[in-house]
Amino acid sequence: xxxxxxxxxxxxxxxxxxxxxxxxxxxxxxxxxxxxxxxxxxxxxxxxxxxxxxxxxxxxxxxxxxxxxxxxxxxxxxxxxxxxxxxxxxxxxxxxxxxxxxxxxxxxxxxxxxxxxxxxxx
Amino acid sequence: xxxxxxxxxxxxxxxxxxxxxxxxxxxxxxxxxxxxxxxxxxxxxxxxxxxxxxxxxxxxxxxxxxxxxxxxxxxxxxxxxxxxxxxxxxxxxxxxxxxxxxxxxxxxxxxxxxxxxxxxxxxxxxxxxxxxxxxxxxxxxxxxxxxx
Numbered sequence: 001x002x003x004x005x006x007x008x009x010x011x012x013x014x015x016x017x018x019x020x021x022x023x024x025x026x027x028x029x030x031x032x033x034x035x036x037x038x039x040x041x042x043x044x045x046x047x048x049x050x051x052x053x054x055x056x057x058x059x060x061x062x063x064x065x066x067x068x069x070x071x072x073x074x075x076x077x078x079x080x081x082x083x084x085x086x087x088x089x090x091x092x093x094x095x096x097x098x099x100x101x102x103x104x105x106x107x108x109x110x111x112x113x114x115x116x117x118x119x120x121x122x
Numbered sequence: 123x124x125x126x127x128x129x130x131x132x133x134x135x136x137x138x139x140x141x142x143x144x145x146x147x148x149x150x151x152x153x154x155x156x157x158x159x160x161x162x163x164x165x166x167x168x169x170x171x172x173x174x175x176x177x178x179x180x181x182x183x184x185x186x187x188x189x190x191x192x193x194x195x196x197x198x199x200x201x202x203x204x205x206x207x208x209x210x211x212x213x214x215x216x217x218x219x220x221x222x223x224x225x226x227x228x229x230x231x232x233x234x235x236x237x238x239x240x241x242x243x244x245x246x247x248x249x250x251x252x253x254x255x256x257x258x259x260x261x262x263x264x265x266x267x268x269x270x
Binding site for chain 1: 135136139160163167168216217222224225232235
């Protein structure tokens with residue numbers, strides 16, 4: 001039976017759109033395809049989107065999710081938007097560090113600092 | 123008491139979920155830390171993805187054999203697919219140049235970083251991975267409090 005659980009929750013703020021992942025583990029191909037569809041839909045809805053991805057729920061992810069984030073990042077910047085990641089657990093942050101993706105993603109400790117970072121770019 | 127098991131699963135990406143469900147209680151019962159369990163889980167996922175996608179070319183009829191052993195000081199996993207194999211030495215480093223911006227190619231780097239031993243057979247269709255309980259490489263330490 002197909003999962004009916006939403007993969008993300010979306011909050012449309014004045015200065016930023018905040019997407020929070022709702023799954024603790026993001027692993028399966030199907031999950032990642034669903035996530036990509038959801039995220040691309042959000043990005044396409046808003047011109048020059050200021051997007052914050054909140055990982056506070058996520059406890060485990062695979063390298064396939066890193067690929068998804070790179071595709072999301074390309075889409076955001078193609079549309080002259082900005083992207084910030086926040087609330088990443090130390091273990092998952094280690095994955096970003098090992099892969100050197102800390103060089104291409106702006107990772108902030110929490111939503112407030114992510115929003116402040118976006119505001120500085122305006 | 124050492125735990126040793128051998129399982130054969132089909133080449134569907136979700137099949138590894140059940141394998142980890144079998145493995146996890148043994149790791150917990152043997153008092154492996156959450157760090158160890160996270161590392162083994164990640165390496166298992168990445169190795170399985172490689173076996174299914176690149177080894178067995180997503181053909182569900184082809185099998186992946188997973189042997190694992192949990193001992194007091196280490197956990198060892200051997201995973202074999204039915205593919206023709208590959209040369210791990212020719213896989214580009216995903217951390218540099220244009221590779222950094224590519225969506226794929228990070229699985230093996232993560233396996234090497236989170237496990238203490240990674241060895242391929244000569245054909246390149248079987249990988250043996252070991253994580254020792256005590257030994258920690260600097261790259262696998264928790265970075266609690268170091269988030270930017």
